[in-house]
Amino acid sequence: xxxxxxxxxxxxxxxxxxxxxxxxxxxxxxxxxxxxxxxxxxxxxxxxxxxxxxxxxxxxxxxxxxxxxxxxxxxxxxxxxxxxxxxxxxxxxxxxxxxxxxxxxxxxxxxxxxxxxxxxxxxxxxxxxxxxxxxxxxxxxxxxxxxxxxxxxxxxxxxxxxxxxxxxxxxxxxxxxxxxxxxxxxxxxxxxxxxxxxxxxxxxxxxxxxxxxxxxxxxxxxxxxxxxxxxxxxxxxxxxxxxxxxxxxxxxxxxxxxxxxxxxxxxxxxxxxxxxxxxxxxxxxxxxxxxxxxxxxxxxxxxxxxxxxxxxxxxxxxxxxxxxxxxxxxxxxxxxxxxxxxxxxxxxxxxxxxxxxxxxxxxxxxxxxxxxxxxxxxxxxxxxxxx
Amino acid sequence: xxxxxxxxxxxxxxxxxxxxxxxxxxxxxxxxxxxxxxxxxxxxxxxxxxxxxxxxxxxxxxxxxxxxxxxxxxxxxxxxxxxxxxxxxxxxxxxxxxxxxxxxxxxxxxxxxxxxxxxxxxxxxxxxxxxxxxxxxxxxxxxxxxxxxxxxxxxxxxxxxxxxxxxxxxxxxxxxxxxxxxxxxxxxxxxxxxxxxxxxxxxxxxxxxxxxxxxxxxxxxxxxxxxxxxxxxxxxxxxxxxxxxxxxxxxxxxxxxxxxxxxxxxxxxxxxxxxxxxxxxxxxxxxxxxxxxxxxxxxxxxxxxxxxxxxxxxxxxxxxxxxxxxxxxxxxxxxxxxxxxxxxxxxxxxxxxxxxxxxxxxxxxxxxxxxxxxxxxxxxxxxxxxxxxxxxxxxxxxxxxxxxxxxxxxxxxxxxxxxxxxxxxxxxxxxxxxxxxxxxxxxxxxxxxxxxxxxxxxxxxxxxxxxxxxxxxxxxxxxxxxxx
Numbered sequence: 034x035x036x037x038x039x040x041x042x043x044x045x046x047x048x049x050x051x052x053x054x055x056x057x058x059x060x061x062x063x064x065x066x067x068x069x070x071x072x073x074x075x076x077x078x079x080x081x082x083x084x085x086x087x088x089x090x091x092x093x094x095x096x097x098x099x100x101x102x103x104x105x106x107x108x109x110x111x112x113x114x115x116x117x118x119x120x121x122x123x124x125x126x127x128x129x130x131x132x133x134x135x136x137x138x139x140x141x142x143x144x145x146x147x148x149x150x151x152x153x154x155x156x157x158x159x160x161x162x163x164x165x166x167x168x169x170x171x172x173x174x175x176x177x178x179x180x181x182x183x184x185x186x187x188x189x190x191x192x193x194x195x196x197x198x199x200x201x202x203x204x205x206x207x208x209x210x211x212x213x214x215x216x217x218x219x220x221x222x223x224x225x226x227x228x229x230x231x232x233x234x235x236x237x238x239x240x241x242x243x244x245x246x247x248x249x250x251x252x253x254x255x256x257x258x259x260x261x262x263x264x265x266x267x268x269x270x271x272x273x274x275x276x277x278x279x280x281x282x283x284x285x286x287x288x289x290x291x292x293x294x295x296x297x298x299x300x301x302x303x304x305x306x307x308x309x310x311x312x313x314x315x316x317x318x319x320x321x322x323x324x325x326x327x328x329x330x331x332x333x334x335x336x337x338x339x340x341x342x343x344x345x346x347x348x349x350x351x352x353x354x355x356x357x358x359x360x361x362x363x364x365x366x367x368x369x370x371x372x373x374x375x376x377x378x379x380x381x382x383x384x385x386x387x388x389x390x391x392x393x394x395x396x397x398x399x400x401x402x403x404x405x406x407x408x409x410x411x412x413x414x415x416x417x418x419x420x
Numbered sequence: 421x422x423x424x425x426x427x428x429x430x431x432x433x434x435x436x437x438x439x440x441x442x443x444x445x446x447x448x449x450x451x452x453x454x455x456x457x458x459x460x461x462x463x464x465x466x467x468x469x470x471x472x473x474x475x476x477x478x479x480x481x482x483x484x485x486x487x488x489x490x491x492x493x494x495x496x497x498x499x500x501x502x503x504x505x506x507x508x509x510x511x512x513x514x515x516x517x518x519x520x521x522x523x524x525x526x527x528x529x530x531x532x533x534x535x536x537x538x539x540x541x542x543x544x545x546x547x548x549x550x551x552x553x554x555x556x557x558x559x560x561x562x563x564x565x566x567x568x569x570x571x572x573x574x575x576x577x578x579x580x581x582x583x584x585x586x587x588x589x590x591x592x593x594x595x596x597x598x599x600x601x602x603x604x605x606x607x608x609x610x611x612x613x614x615x616x617x618x619x620x621x622x623x624x625x626x627x628x629x630x631x632x633x634x635x636x637x638x639x640x641x642x643x644x645x646x647x648x649x650x651x652x653x654x655x656x657x658x659x660x661x662x663x664x665x666x667x668x669x670x671x672x673x674x675x676x677x678x679x680x681x682x683x684x685x686x687x688x689x690x691x692x693x694x695x696x697x698x699x700x701x702x703x704x705x706x707x708x709x710x711x712x713x714x715x716x717x718x719x720x721x722x723x724x725x726x727x728x729x730x731x732x733x734x735x736x737x738x739x740x741x742x743x744x745x746x747x748x749x750x751x752x753x754x755x756x757x758x759x760x761x762x763x764x765x766x767x768x769x770x771x772x773x774x775x776x777x778x779x780x781x782x783x784x785x786x787x788x789x790x791x792x793x794x795x796x797x798x799x800x801x802x803x804x805x806x807x808x809x810x811x812x813x814x815x816x817x818x819x820x821x822x823x824x825x826x827x828x829x830x831x832x833x834x835x836x837x838x839x840x841x842x843x844x845x846x847x848x849x850x851x852x853x854x855x856x857x858x859x860x861x862x863x864x865x866x867x868x869x870x871x872x873x874x875x876x877x878x879x880x881x882x883x884x885x886x887x888x889x890x891x892x893x894x895x896x897x898x899x900x901x902x903x904x
Contacts, residue, residue, distance in 0.1 A: 336550035
């Protein structure tokens with residue numbers, strides 16, 4: 034027994050010592066490696082940064098092209114990152130360095146390789162190089178089994194900005210190997226107007242997420258020619274989430290044709306989330322004709338609807354302001370500390386509700402104006418104009 | 421002297437019982453330490469995977485994207501005049517596209533509000549606050565900066581405790597994501613981006629994310645940011661650093677990987693606002709309101725059979741000041757354990773219930789046996805084993821084994837946790853700090869553990885008896901009449 038206990042004690046002590054050694058050695062190894070990398074990287078880094086800053090001495094390019102493999106490896110991550118950030122002549126110069134070093138060709142090979150990290154890094158390089166010939170390969174990577182590889186491939190396609198990849202990107206939102214919708218949306222947005230066809234086609238996709246993302250992107254890129262299709266989606270899509278995003282998109286597109294559908298969307302039979310978004314979108318449109326409809330919504334029992342309405346009215350110019358001031362004037366005094374005599378009929382409750390939301394909106398507007406002008410306040414507390 | 425016959429049978433019986441219990445205690449320690457080892461291995465796998473991919477994770481893109489979901493940062497504050505201004509400045513400087521910082525002044529009796537009002541030139545606005553979740557303390561006023569365009573909102577309310585303050589914050593919050601932070605937490609600039617990223621990566625499933633909390637004692641803080649990470653100067657916080665590494669950083673990462681994360685620290689957690697409203701916000705009658713919220717969220721979503729994920733983000737990080745005195749540490753540990761007891765009692769229907777999947781079958785039972793009951797066993801060990809030795813129920817060999825399994829193994833686990841931290845994050849760059857950490861790993865088992873076990877048992881006792889608790893003068897009732 035004692036022998037066993039001693040043996041276990043020795044094992045534990047040995048393990049503890051081994052761990053201690055691992056910690057200490059690990060740190061020492063890491064530090065030496067970092068120091069070595071820094072040493073190797075130093076000369077190349079300087080040249081790299083000056084090249085990226087626009088210093089187009091031809092020697093800079095040549096220096097980088099002729100760097101030893103170890104030295105290049107030390108600065109490669111920085112170089113790839115810079116490649117993705119810089120524009121114009123600096124970008125062209127860097128691309129030239131990469132291509133002369135054969136990085137582009139190597140990336141085309143690595144993209145098919147084993148090892149997810151290798152594929153991901155290669156995809157990133159191809160994207161930053163802007164190699165249009167790599168688009169089919171990258172599109173196939175959208176179905177890679179590693180989620181990080183898929184995301185990097187999507188981003189790379191966004192950088193290359195070839196609209197031909199848009200349909201595949203939108204498709205990759207659904208299915209067993211999905212890509213985060215934000216990544217896809219950002220990539221498609223970078224591709225510009227050539228994606229219009231793919232986006233409008235995706236409005237009929239089976240998957241809710243695809244429709245939702247497509248309609249949102251249409252709004253964000255300002256695709257006015259697609260307004261009719263977006264209106265269709267607002268009116269007829271089975272998913273409330275998609276309809277909400279369609280409403281938001283119409284607000285961004287700002288076409289006159291959006292007024293009627295949005296006014297229909299704020300009607301009480303719709304879900305509150307949609308009504309609030311539609312109210313907000315009416316504010317984006319800035320159409321004065323919406324003011325009476327919004328007036329009716331100020332007293333809505335749903336907080337998000339009333340709130341969105343009040344703030345939308347602020348953006349309808351003087352007509353909207355008029356509505357808000359009316360609501361404050363005709364309702365019971367909503368200021369804190371003053372309690373109006375409570376009547377129990379619905380009219381007073383509604384008027385009080387409308388007055389509160391209107392008062393908040395007007396106060397917020399006053400704060401915003403003051404901040405813009407940088408002027409000191411006229412009074413201590415924000416009050417409704419005209420009181 | 422010939423012992424009386426019945427005396428000898430009593431002694432035999434005692435010997436028998438002690439032998440059984442001592443063996444049971446040994447097995448218990450073996451299990452609990454091995455479970456830590458398993459969690460650490462899982463966490464290590466997660467870190468290795470995560471760290472290799474950090475360069476590819478696209479934080480820049482998330483920062484610049486118009487689709488990144490706006491977030492409301494909720495900061496409940498009660499008598500925080502000392503650091504509130506610096507804290508708010510630091511939070512306003514967080515790196516995130518669209519967010520608001522909501523400070524909820526929960527009936528402070530000091531200059532908390534006055535300092536904020538002076539610094540930011542606050543002006544009252546008649547903001548309409550909905551009753552999305554039930555609250556107790558009335559909202560007195562809402563303020564924003566007069567001229568500065570900072571997204572800051574300061575809410576004054578009647579005192580009602582931290583939970584009520586957070587619930588009011590949920591009501592005031594404008595954005596779809598809500599991040600709960602302590603007023604004295606120090607956040608890394610990228611913290612909000614990191615903890616919100618899971619929502620961007622998997623928007624259909626992720627409902628909540630917790631961030632790791634590290635110990636700020638000894639670190640250099642400039643303008644509300646940690647600029648130099650050092651181990652604390654005194655031993656009590658040093659031991660807590662090791663404890664936090666093992667239990668929070670590694671333990672929670674491990675649980676997150678298993679899909680059984682039960683606790684998101686109130687000092688740093690982010691949730692979908694609509695779900696918080698769906699489940700009625702935080703529970704006023706529980707001390708462990710952060711853990712209770714997560715368990716209730718799990719329960720709600722499993723009930724509805726929704727596909728969801730609650731994740732733990734290991735880096736970057738939120739920093740808190742750890743107790744530096746035994747008295748304060750004792751209060752903290754009593755409170756934590758009492759909170760655990762209340763959560764387990766409230767949700768006892770979930771324990772062992774296959775309807776709740778991993779939460780019911782693995783996570784909650786584990787917490788019951790290896791977290792809640794642990795202090796009892798920890799205190800029983802050093803008492804019953806020597807007793808057993810004295811009456812001959814166990815021999816010296818057993819005693820040795822017990823020491824090794826209970827404490828030697830535990831020290832080893834701590835060292836492993838240190839090694840993993842060193843490999844993955846290496847935040848403590850000085851050799852001296854590393855040395856202090858190693859010593860703390862050993863010392864934790866020589867008295868600190870036993871002390872915290874004692875306090876935790878006290879926490880259980882106060883949960884059973886329903887003693888009064890103080891955070892903003894809230895009174896708790898005991899187990900009687902509690903809904904499950």
